[in-house]
Amino acid sequence: MQQKSRIVAAILVSLACTGWAGQAVAATGQAKALYKSANEQAALKYKTARAQCDSITGNPKDVCIAEAKAVRAYDEAVAQAQYTNTLRAYTKARIKIADANYDVDLARCGALTGNDKDVCVKLAKSTKIAALADAKADKKVIEARSDAREAKRKAEYKVAAEKCDALAGAARDDCIKAAKIQFDE
Known part of the structure; x- marks a missing residue:
């Protein structure tokens, strides 16, 4: 249960980070070192x-192994997403985490029989489908907001440039330069 809350918290953190994910950042030496270190820590954990x-023996061992793999998958996915720092990478990390959680849930279902097992498996699938849908929907929302921000910026630049048309000579040129700087054109 503690691991579930950790993974849910990580998903929320990754959502917060996706605001910056639209801007790819060149990988620095320090970023590469942090990424490598995070992967080494994940392997060690x-x-x-x-x-x-x-x-441990039996189904509890299967659950234990699945949980260990899920923690590693989580750590590696978050490290990769932070290193790459793109919306696609954060979405891919959330998908990997959902897959790992699904595997843990299936391992837990292995201890059950009959209808209880069937319900457990259906619940695990439902949880995974919901997590995947949320990840994809969040990606689309972030992309739409980014597109809207870009459209607004371009429209505001056009208004500023139009205002400059009322001026003449050097004043007009200075006005257009200022507008280009202000609106990143």
């Missing part, structure tokens, strides 16, 4: 968690 699963 996985090995430690996986080793703890060896003392």
Whole structure:
């Protein structure tokens, strides 16, 4: 349960980060080092968690292994998204996290039988479908807002440039230069 809340919190953090995701940033040496370090930490955490699963048997072992894999998938997906810093990368990370959570849920369903197992599997699928739909919908919303912001900026530039047409000579040129700077044209 604690892991579920951690993953949900990570999804919310990734949503907050997607506001910046529209702007790809060139990978610096420091960013590469952080990315490499995060992946190494993810592998180390996985090995430690996986080793703890060896003392368990049966379905609890399957759940333990699935949870260890989910934590690794989460850490790697977030590291990749932060390193790449694009909307697509954050969406892809959310999809990987949803897949990992689904695998954990299926492992938990393995302990059940009959109708209880059927309901558990259907719930796991429903949860995954909802998470995937949310990730894709959030991506579309962010893209739409970005497009709207761009359209507004262009329209405001056109208004400013039109105002400059009332001027003549150097004053007009200065006005247009100022408008281009202000509206990033």
